[in-house]
Amino acid sequence: MWLPQLHQQSETFHVNNLQTLDVKTQHRLKDLGLTRGKKVTIIRRYPLHGPVIISFDHQKIGLRWDLIQSLKREQVEQ
Amino acid sequence: MTTIALFGNPNTGKTTLFNRLTDSYAYMGNWSGVTVEKKVGMIKNTNFAIVDLPGIYSLNPLTKDEAIATNFLLTEDQDIIVDVANASQLKRNLLLSIELLEFGKPTVIALNMIDSLRNMGISYNRQVLETAFDCKVMMTNARGNKGTQQLKQELLAEDPRLPATHFSLTYPSSVQQAIKQAVRGLTQNYNVSSQYAKWLAIQFMNANDAVVSFVKQHNLRPLLEQAPYYQAQHFDDKIYQTRLNYIETTLKEARETGSNPHTRDITAKIDRVVTHPLLGLPIFLGIFFLMFKLTFDWFGTPLSDLLDAFVSGPLSTTVNHWLIAAGALPFLRSLIVDGLITGVGGVLVFIPQIFTLFACISLLEDSGYMARAALVMDKLMSKVGLNGKAFIPLIIGFGCNVPGIMAARTIEQPKERLITTLISPYMSCSARLPIYSLFVAAFFAKNQALIVLSLYVLGIVVALVLAKIYQKVLHSENESVFMIELPEYHLPQPTIILRGTWDKGKGFIHKAGTVIFAGTVLIWLLSYFGPSGVVSNISNSFTALIGHSMVPLFAPIGLASWQAISAMLTGILAKETIGATLMVLYHTSGQTALVASLAHLFTPLAAYSFLVFILLYIPCFATIAVIKAETGSWKWALYTIISSLVIAYLVSFLIFQGGLLLGLH
Numbered sequence: 129m130w131l132p133q134l135h136q137q138s139e140t141f142h143v144n145n146l147q148t149l150d151v152k153t154q155h156r157l158k159d160l161g162l163t164r165g166k167k168v169t170i171i172r173r174y175p176l177h178g179p180v181i182i183s184f185d186h187q188k189i190g191l192r193w194d195l196i197q198s199l200k201r202e203q204v205e206q
Numbered sequence: 207m208t209t210i211a212l213f214g215n216p217n218t219g220k221t222t223l224f225n226r227l228t229d230s231y232a233y234m235g236n237w238s239g240v241t242v243e244k245k246v247g248m249i250k251n252t253n254f255a256i257v258d259l260p261g262i263y264s265l266n267p268l269t270k271d272e273a274i275a276t277n278f279l280l281t282e283d284q285d286i287i288v289d290v291a292n293a294s295q296l297k298r299n300l301l302l303s304i305e306l307l308e309f310g311k312p313t314v315i316a317l318n319m320i321d322s323l324r325n326m327g328i329s330y331n332r333q334v335l336e337t338a339f340d341c342k343v344m345m346t347n348a349r350g351n352k353g354t355q356q357l358k359q360e361l362l363a364e365d366p367r368l369p370a371t372h373f374s375l376t377y378p379s380s381v382q383q384a385i386k387q388a389v390r391g392l393t394q395n396y397n398v399s400s401q402y403a404k405w406l407a408i409q410f411m412n413a414n415d416a417v418v419s420f421v422k423q424h425n426l427r428p429l430l431e432q433a434p435y436y437q438a439q440h441f442d443d444k445i446y447q448t449r450l451n452y453i454e455t456t457l458k459e460a461r462e463t464g465s466n467p468h469t470r471d472i473t474a475k476i477d478r479v480v481t482h483p484l485l486g487l488p489i490f491l492g493i494f495f496l497m498f499k500l501t502f503d504w505f506g507t508p509l510s511d512l513l514d515a516f517v518s519g520p521l522s523t524t525v526n527h528w529l530i531a532a533g534a535l536p537f538l539r540s541l542i543v544d545g546l547i548t549g550v551g552g553v554l555v556f557i558p559q560i561f562t563l564f565a566c567i568s569l570l571e572d573s574g575y576m577a578r579a580a581l582v583m584d585k586l587m588s589k590v591g592l593n594g595k596a597f598i599p600l601i602i603g604f605g606c607n608v609p610g611i612m613a614a615r616t617i618e619q620p621k622e623r624l625i626t627t628l629i630s631p632y633m634s635c636s637a638r639l640p641i642y643s644l645f646v647a648a649f650f651a652k653n654q655a656l657i658v659l660s661l662y663v664l665g666i667v668v669a670l671v672l673a674k675i676y677q678k679v680l681h682s683e684n685e686s687v688f689m690i691e692l693p694e695y696h697l698p699q700p701t702i703i704l705r706g707t708w709d710k711g712k713g714f715i716h717k718a719g720t721v722i723f724a725g726t727v728l729i730w731l732l733s734y735f736g737p738s739g740v741v742s743n744i745s746n747s748f749t750a751l752i753g754h755s756m757v758p759l760f761a762p763i764g765l766a767s768w769q770a771i772s773a774m775l776t777g778i779l780a781k782e783t784i785g786a787t788l789m790v791l792y793h794t795s796g797q798t799a800l801v802a803s804l805a806h807l808f809t810p811l812a813a814y815s816f817l818v819f820i821l822l823y824i825p826c827f828a829t830i831a832v833i834k835a836e837t838g839s840w841k842w843a844l845y846t847i848i849s850s851l852v853i854a855y856l857v858s859f860l861i862f863q864g865g866l867l868l869g870l871h
Contacts, residue, residue, distance in 0.1 A: 152268060152618060153687050158446065159263030160689070161298040174483045178585040179594070181481065181692065186294050186326070188477075188692040190581040190594070195687070 139170045143199050153195070161185050170196070207253045209283060210361060213275060213306055214290030215299050216261030217693050219318045221245075222348040223290055224258040227358050243612070244274055252362060257284070260615075263298075265305045266414040270623070271615040276416045279309065286361060286368060287313045293323040293345070296330075300453045301446075303339065307373040308408060310401040313341045314368075316357055320345040322694060327463070334460035338452075340373040349696065377448050381411065381441055384432065391428025411441040473574075473694045480575070481692075486582040493575075495659065497566040501559050502655045507643065509558035514797040517551040537740075541730060544793060549726030549786035554718050555797065556640040556782075561711045563636050567605050568706030574695040576601070584688050590670050591677030593617075593688035596626045600669065603633030604662070605710050607829040610635075611836055618687060625676045627836055629669035631825035631846060634662045636714070637781035641820055644785055648801040649813045657814075661821050668822060668853065717780050721827075725776045725783040730790050749791065763819060763858040764812030774819070780826050809871045815862040822854035 143166045146154050162168070162184065172181035177193040212220045228247030245258040259278055260271035267273040278284075289306050291299035296317070307313055315335070323329065335343045344360060346353035361368075376382065385407050392403035409417040410429045421429050436442075480489050500506065522543060529539045570576055576598055584594030595617055603610030607630055614626040642661060646654040733749040734740065741747045752775070753768025760771055773787035792803050808816065824847050825833075834843040865871075 150687075153689075155266065156263070156268060156618075156687070156689055159298070159301075160691075161301075163446075163450070172477075172481055172483070174486075174585065176585065178483070179581055179688065181581070185297055187298070190577075190584070190688070190690045190692060192584070192588070192688050 140167060141170070141200050142167055146199070148198055149195070160187070160189060162189075168199075207255055208285045209255050209257060210286045210288055211257045211278065211284040212259055212288050212290055213279075213302065214261060214318075215263055215292060215295075215302060217691065218261065218290045218292040218299065219348045220261065220290045221258055223288075223316065223318065223346065223354065223357075224256055226348050226351055226354040227361075228256055243271075244278060249358065249362070254362065262302065264302055264414075265409060265416070266412065267416055269616055269618050273416060276414075279306075280416060280420055284311060287311050288357075288361070289313060289315045290318050291315055293317040293320045293330075294326060294328075296457060297450075297453055300339075300457075301449055304373075304375060304449050304452070305409070307339060307341060307371050308375070308405050310370055310372075310405065312368040313371050314357070314360065315339060315341055315343045316346045316353075317343060318346045318348055320353065321347045321350060329462050330457070330460040331462055335456065338456040338460070339371075341371045342368075349699070375448060375452055377408075378444050380439060381444050381448075384411070384436065384441070388428050388432065392426060395428070396424075396426060408445065411436045412445050413437075413442050476695055477578070477692070481578050481581060486578075490579055490582050493570070494662075495655075497563065498655045498659050498662075500566060501562045501639075502643070502646075502658055506559035506562035507654070510555050510643070511797070513558065514552075514555040517547065517555055518797065518799065521551070522547050537734070540734065541727070545726055545730035545790055546723070548789045548793075549730070550718055550723055552789040552797065552800075553640055553722050553782045553786050554715075556643065556785075557711070557714070559639055559643060560636045560714055561707055563639070564605055564710040565703060565707040567602070568703045568710070569698050570601070571706065572696060572698045572702050574693045577690050577692050580690055581692065586670075588688070590673040592622055592625060592673055595688065595690060596622060599626055599630060600633050600666070603630045603635060605636055606713065607631050607633060607635050607825060608832045609710075611829070611832050614836070621680050624837060624842075625673050625680065627833060628676065628842065628846065629673050631829050631833075631850060632665045632669040632672070632822060634665045634821055635781065637717075637826065638820060640782055640785040641788075642817060644788070644797065644800060644804070645808075645813050645817055647797070648804040649808065649810045661817055664818065664857075665821055668857065672853075714782070717782060721780040722783050722786055725779045726786050726790060729772065729776055729783075729787045733791060744791065744793070762863070763855065764809070764815040764862040765819075766812070767807050769807075770816060774823065777820065778824050778826060780828070781820070784820060811862060811865040811870045815858045815865075818861055819854045819858040822850060822857055824850050824854075 143162060143164060145164060146157060146162075149157070157163075166184055168182045168184045170180055171183050171188070173193075174180070179190050180193055180196045181188055181190050182196070183189075212224055214220050224245065224247060227249060229250050243260070247256050247258070248254065249256065257278070259275040262272045262275045265276050265279065267276045287306055287309070289303045291303060303313075303315055317323075317330070332343050332345070342360060344353060344357045346357055348354055377385070385404060388407035388410075389400055389403040392398050392406065393400050396403075398406070406417060406421070406426070407429060410421055410433075480486060482489070525547060526539065526543050529542065534542075570579075579601065580594035580597050582594070583597040587594050587596055596614070598616075599610045599613040601610075602613050610633060611627050611630045614623050614630065617623040617626055639658075642658050643654075646657050650657040729749060732752075733744050733747040736746040736748055736751070738746070744750060749772045750768055753770075753772040756771045757766065757768055760766075765771060769788060769791040772791060773784045776787045777784040788804075789800055792800055804813075824830075830843050830847065833846055834840055837843070
């Protein structure tokens with residue numbers, strides 16, 4: 129499971145809803161411009177559910193894996 | 207006096223601009239949260255004061271350093287606001303600009319890092335932006351010192367005629383209506399200007415924590431009574447969305463096609479390697495190993511040895527001759543030659559090593575690697591309930607624990623911040639370096655860098671284990687969030703590296719002239735005199751008496767020398783004093799001689815145990831004071847003193863006794 133991660137494909141997704149996150153996290157994501165509907169590209173994933181680097185609006189942000197999951201999960205449910 | 211306040215998002219180059227405008231040099235770095243305290247400087251030959259504030263994303267503060275910026279706006283006077291925006295991330299940066307413009311003070315927006323924007327092949331029409339935001343817009347590149355002089359001229363020339371801004375955004379009608387009502391209530395009953403009332407109302411609707419507590423404190427009823435309505439109507443979302451739409455429309459209108467993009471995307475190329483999922487961690491460790499190699503093997507130590515040869519040889523002998531020729535009293539001669547030159551001089555010879563280490567740290571800070579290091583370390587840090595950001599204060603702590611602890615202000619969760627503060631003193635600061643150098647030269651000549659690295663690693667391990675324990679005790683789990691911006695890499699600039707190194711290193715020289723000087727004189731006096739007056743044999747002196755009385759206590763960790771114990775006691779003043787004290791007590795004229803005499807007094811195992819104790823025991827006075835200041839209580843400072851002493855004893859005991867069992871000596 130480690131080797132395939134060496135050549136990572138960039139992957140994009142849309143942020144659909146931030147409401148499930150706690151207030152502080154929502155606040156900071158909003159500050160960074162990460163809002164509902166924002167198209168985000170994942171450019172780096174670390175093994176073992178480590179941090180994920182995403183890029184949008186000409187900036188790169190490091191976030192945790194579970195946060196990315198909850199941003200994506202919303203999309204599936206709706 | 208005219209006060210100019212610098213506001214802006216984190217890492218937009220406010221401090222670089224501050225340094226350019228004031229011709230001074232404040233601490234800079236390339237990650238979010240370099241500035242954690244406001245700094246004031248003057249523009250040369252004027253009565254213009256410039257205030258550099260911590261970076262904020264919005265006026266609603268999440269962390270302690272952000273609160274400093276918001277509170278400055280709320281409670282202190284500023285005549286002009288300079289909003290420093292990162293030109294290539296305007297969409298996000300202008301959100302803050304709008305909040306500042308609504309405040310109504312004369313405002314200048316500096317589009318900084320304009321070079322990066324041009325490299326992307328984009329440019330914005332200045333007139334369009336100036337009209338849209340009703341304020342002066344300047345293009346600057348503070349790092350390359352372009353446009354900064356024009357900005358300075360603008361600030362100097364226009365004042366006091368720099369007009370207040372009349373920027374006003376049209377919010378949805380329900381919000382607009384509520385603002386009007388609130389402004390009426392506030393201006394009629396509370397004696398505030400309508401501009402300020404409007405700003406206060408918008409911020410209150412936007413649920414700005416600092417403003418909400420300000421409103422509660424002043425019992426501004428027109429706002430408090432309406433709070434549930436604002437909340438139910440999601441006014442904060444409406445305000446945010448209106449601002450964002452306005453920014454997007456304006457930017458679209460102002461955008462011009464610039465020159466062809468020539469993005470040699472160096473950042474992406476470097477990141478492909480240093481943030482590699484598998485190689486990231488080894489690279490991080492490699493960089494640190496390189497730092498130690500430079501400091502101890504390749505550069506720092508050889509220079510220190512040369513300096514030591516000079517201080518202990520020619521300097522000491524010459525001064526001694528002069529003093530004899532001048533007929534100085536033996537007492538005075540001994541104080542100067544055996545006390546000051548040996549002690550203070552013995553510490554000053556470590557300048558090359560300490561400055562090399564500081565230069566390496568400055569290089570990491572200026573390049574933008576720190577944020578990557580935090581990212582790479584996040585997984586490991588999350589295991590102990592901290593996040594990767596906590597690693598930056600810890601790395602700075604390798605230089606000095608005091609700024610390290612202050613850097614912890616950027617951590618969002620109060621509990622995580624407290625834990626980071628408590629574990630920071632275990633980071634082996636540069637002041638502990640001289641004593642390591644002495645001992646590794648005496649006992650581990652072949653593996654100097656490796657042994658020192660092992661001490662640094664031990665410090666980190668102890669810190670992480672403690673963090674895990676604190677996590678359990680303080681129940682900080684599940685709260686942790688981690689978000690970090692990865693800035694563009696900068697080609698490190700020699701002037702910035704030099705200034706950074708000097709800023710960190712001058713503290714060391716200052717200490718040599720004050721605390722270490724005093725400590726050396728004290729220890730010399732205590733060893734020159736005994737209960738029976740002047741002693742000819744140092745074993746009868748006060749120092750020996752005190753040291754001897756504690757020998758049984760330290761025997762289990764392998765310490766049999768009273769000199770070493772006395773040295774540890776003075777080390778609480780400042781860790782550098784430990785080496786100075788040993789020099790004085792052994793009456794040796796320099797490093798080489800001391801190394802030779804040490805070899806007879808310790809076994810390698812006892813020496814290592816001693817170093818471990820030095821690494822972990824009570825932090826220096828300055829660190830204790832900053833722990834008190836940052837936690838706001840003596841309780842935590844006292845706790846640090848006691849716990850570190852217990853931990854140091856325990857770990858040294860395990861290493862020494864364990865080593866004996868394994869047959870080491």
